[in-house]
Amino acid sequence: MLQVNRVTKVYTNGKKAVDTLDLDIKKGEIFGFIGPNGAGKTTTLKMITGIIAPTEGDVLINGHSILKDAVGAKHQFTFVPDHPEIYDAIKGIEYLNFIADMYDVNKEERRQRIEKYTKIFQIEDALSQTVNSYSHGMRQKLMICGALLPNPNVFILDEPHVGLDPHSAKVLKDLMKEHCDNGGTVLFSSHVLEVVENLCDRVAIIHKGKLIALGTPEEIKHDRSVSLEDIFLEMTKDE
Amino acid sequence: MNKLLSLTKIQVKDFMSKYSQQLNMNKALSRLLILLPIFLYIPVFQIVKSFYDSFSAIGMPELTLTYIHVAVSLIVFITGIPLIISLFFYSKDLSLLATLPIKEDTIVFSKLATVYVYLFGISALLFGTGVGFYGLADGFKPVALLLGILAVIVTPILPMIFATLIIIPFMTVIGGRKNRNLMILVGNLIFIVIILGLQVLVTRLQLDPSNMQKLLSSKDGVMAIVGSKFPPSVWMTKMVMKSWLEGLYYLGLNLGFVILLKFAATSLYKGAMSKYNQQASATKKGNLRNYSYRMTSKRVLLIKRHIGIIIHNPTFLLNTVMNMFVPILLFVIYTFMGIMDLDTFKDPMLAPFMIYIYTGIVGAPILMGSLSTTAITREGKTFWETRVWPISAKENLQTRILTTIVLSLSSSLVLAIIAGILLPVTLSDIILTMICVVIATFCFSTLDLIINIARPYLNWSNPTAAVKNNLNVMLSLLPRMAFGVVGFALFRLMPDVGGSIMIAMFSVIFAIGFIVSYSLVFGRLISKFSNMDIE
Numbered sequence: 001m002l003q004v005n006r007v008t009k010v011y012t013n014g015k016k017a018v019d020t021l022d023l024d025i026k027k028g029e030i031f032g033f034i035g036p037n038g039a040g041k042t043t044t045l046k047m048i049t050g051i052i053a054p055t056e057g058d059v060l061i062n063g064h065s066i067l068k069d070a071v072g073a074k075h076q077f078t079f080v081p082d083h084p085e086i087y088d089a090i091k092g093i094e095y096l097n098f099i100a101d102m103y104d105v106n107k108e109e110r111r112q113r114i115e116k117y118t119k120i121f122q123i124e125d126a127l128s129q130t131v132n133s134y135s136h137g138m139r140q141k142l143m144i145c146g147a148l149l150p151n152p153n154v155f156i157l158d159e160p161h162v163g164l165d166p167h168s169a170k171v172l173k174d175l176m177k178e179h180c181d182n183g184g185t186v187l188f189s190s191h192v193l194e195v196v197e198n199l200c201d202r203v204a205i206i207h208k209g210k211l212i213a214l215g216t217p218e219e220i221k222h223d224r225s226v227s228l229e230d231i232f233l234e235m236t237k238d239e
Numbered sequence: 240m241n242k243l244l245s246l247t248k249i250q251v252k253d254f255m256s257k258y259s260q261q262l263n264m265n266k267a268l269s270r271l272l273i274l275l276p277i278f279l280y281i282p283v284f285q286i287v288k289s290f291y292d293s294f295s296a297i298g299m300p301e302l303t304l305t306y307i308h309v310a311v312s313l314i315v316f317i318t319g320i321p322l323i324i325s326l327f328f329y330s331k332d333l334s335l336l337a338t339l340p341i342k343e344d345t346i347v348f349s350k351l352a353t354v355y356v357y358l359f360g361i362s363a364l365l366f367g368t369g370v371g372f373y374g375l376a377d378g379f380k381p382v383a384l385l386l387g388i389l390a391v392i393v394t395p396i397l398p399m400i401f402a403t404l405i406i407i408p409f410m411t412v413i414g415g416r417k418n419r420n421l422m423i424l425v426g427n428l429i430f431i432v433i434i435l436g437l438q439v440l441v442t443r444l445q446l447d448p449s450n451m452q453k454l455l456s457s458k459d460g461v462m463a464i465v466g467s468k469f470p471p472s473v474w475m476t477k478m479v480m481k482s483w484l485e486g487l488y489y490l491g492l493n494l495g496f497v498i499l500l501k502f503a504a505t506s507l508y509k510g511a512m513s514k515y516n517q518q519a520s521a522t523k524k525g526n527l528r529n530y531s532y533r534m535t536s537k538r539v540l541l542i543k544r545h546i547g548i549i550i551h552n553p554t555f556l557l558n559t560v561m562n563m564f565v566p567i568l569l570f571v572i573y574t575f576m577g578i579m580d581l582d583t584f585k586d587p588m589l590a591p592f593m594i595y596i597y598t599g600i601v602g603a604p605i606l607m608g609s610l611s612t613t614a615i616t617r618e619g620k621t622f623w624e625t626r627v628w629p630i631s632a633k634e635n636l637q638t639r640i641l642t643t644i645v646l647s648l649s650s651s652l653v654l655a656i657i658a659g660i661l662l663p664v665t666l667s668d669i670i671l672t673m674i675c676v677v678i679a680t681f682c683f684s685t686l687d688l689i690i691n692i693a694r695p696y697l698n699w700s701n702p703t704a705a706v707k708n709n710l711n712v713m714l715s716l717l718p719r720m721a722f723g724v725v726g727f728a729l730f731r732l733m734p735d736v737g738g739s740i741m742i743a744m745f746s747v748i749f750a751i752g753f754i755v756s757y758s759l760v761f762g763r764l765i766s767k768f769s770n771m772d773i774e
Contacts, residue, residue, distance in 0.1 A: 072340075089252070098246075
């Protein structure tokens with residue numbers, strides 16, 4: 001469903017943020033992407049979502065190249081960034097309708113899904129208010145609702161649990177599972193290793209731009225009775 | 240809804256809501272703002288009327304349209320540049336838009352629609368008034384009026400697209416460079432100097448006596464003089480005069496530019512975004528040994544921080560430099576090109592007014608600029624920092640005023656030196672003027688801050704919204720107008736008083752203004768500032 005093929009990103013100042021990264025995320029999978037700060041997680045997600053172009057390599061989403069068929073590829077996924085920066089002088093409902101327009105969601109489906117997601121995230125009463133009156137968490141929830149609205153093939157999230165209250169964090173985990181049960185795919189980056197360990201089918205660990213581990217949490221732990229956190233700290237420890 | 244329409248709608252709504260929300264929050268302000276357009280419109284109306292009367296006197300009232308169209312096109316071009324830079328490169332929706340399934344040209348056109356709304360306002364205010372005069376003043380001309388309205392709607396398109404086609408590739412070229420902000424500033428100033436310089440050169444060529452004779456003897460010669468700086472203005476004028484061929488040229492040219500942009504949009508946008516979306520990610524390694532650990536006083540630190548906020552944001556920097564140094568720029572261009580004939584100033588008739596001219600030039604940065612009206616707004620979402628640091632609210636506000644004073648007086652000083660050398664002013668004139676300008680700078684820097692405390696607006700989505708499309712900037716014209724009225728009244732009421740004494744009196748008025756505004760800011764408003772809501 002999502003293939004990252006030998007993707008490299010070198011910034012103009014010469015810094016290599018991501019180094020020949022390969023990933024193959026399958027349909028119906030919840031895929032966790034972890035790594036220390038500055039490891040290249042956000043850069044990778046930005047390349048996958050078309051925010052920045054890779055220096056080398058390509059990303060295929062459901063067969064569509066993000067470089068050669070950007071619009072086709074972007075129809076396959078939705079993205080929730082780590083900073084919920086959106087138009088803020090408009091009402092919450094206007095933002096959701098805007099996203100629905102972008103992904104051609106018909107009137108009846110958008111009504112049903114807006115009602116469903118805003119209710120479970122408890123922001124339905126705030127939809128008539130402008131986004132600049134929302135708290136960080138409420139903006140995050142609004143963006144998640146917007147990203148779920150088109151029912152995308154791939155649901156991509158960068159640090160989605162930051163700023164969410166425990167109830168909403170639980171709801172999001174359940175929705176990720178539900179999305180995969182219904183045939184969708186989820187890719188998310190996180191620092192909350194416990195969530196990654198319990199939720200993900202497979203995990204990739206990236207360090208200094210390179211992939212250093214890939215597999216199920218059990219495979220990465222080599223079936224040792226230690227937590228993913230211990231393994232992560234061991235693997236990403238600087239010499 | 241169609242994606243282009245939906246994206247355009249949301250961008251324009253976001254842009255316009257910034258105004259309407261603030262007006263809804265403050266009833267007194269909304270009442271005051273009803274009066275503001277009237278105040279602003281009076282001088283516009285007067286200027287357009289004087290053009291219309293002059294051109295009517297030579298039997299060619301249609302030249303009002305040509306003349307204003309040339310000027311408006313130039314204003315739209317220059318105003319459009321920072322707006323385009325801000326919306327295309329520093330807007331916070333860039334990452335969101337990059338992930339949505341929409342074509343690049345859709346993004347370009349929707350963003351330009353927002354730019355258009357703003358520029359249309361300028362066109363409607365200035366050119367619309369000219370059309371009104373032409374269509375109504377000497378009897379009702381319905382067809383001319385309708386075609387004129389069409390021209391008002393079309394006018395911003397050509398200079399806006401022209402600015403886009405120039406500025407986006409330029410920004411792409413400098414996007415990957417080390418001193419990007421400096422390059423943006425210098426590049427934009429060069430563009431503006433070139434455009435102004437070209438305009439001045441063309442005007443001079445046409446005013447050459449042999450050329451003038453030839454042009455006057457030819458058909459439409461005078462219109463060619465006015466309009467050959469920008470031929471579409473001549474076509475537009477003839478279109479309003481019901482010449483369909485020229486109308487076709489004019490509309491065709493605009494349509495041609497739209498089509499050109501449609502073809503160029505994808506590569507323009509891709510190139511620019513590939514440079515700018517990675518901006519935040521590219522960090523550089525430093526060397527601990529090279530860092531300075533010298534202690535600095537809190538006030539100096541805060542002033543450096545405020546200046547740093549301006550310097551590190553190209554839109555803020557360009558806006559500040561334009562406010563501060565455009566008088567210098569115009570002065571230098573006009574002097575070197577011989578447009579401003581310095582001998583004129585040696586005319587004995589002007590001698591009694593020389594100190595006013597000198598004071599006007601030296602005081603231009605604080606009279607034209609209003610940095611304090613956005614001193615809090617510019618900080619945006621980082622404003623919270625000054626709330627948690629161990630500094631008093633008084634220090635916080637004082638350093639904002641001092642920052643404006645430092646910037647404004649720096650450019651006033653440069654102007655004082657240049658104008659002091661070029662104009663026939665005495666040392667006592669210079670000293671008196673400097674005293675007056677320093678007091679005026681203190682006065683307006685403090686007074687403008689009152690506006691920003693009343694309307695802080697920290698939650699802006701692009702830097703242009705903070706410093707340009709901000710009602711604070713317009714509101715700052717009101718106290719300037721009030722001081723202008725008082726000054727003019729004094730001048731008329733005491734015709735026998737000499738220039739030096741009058742400048743001394745102006746200084747006293749500004750000093751009173753400073754004392755009143757200082758006591759307001761550090762008396763009543765300090766608690767409002769301390770309790771200001773941060774979203």
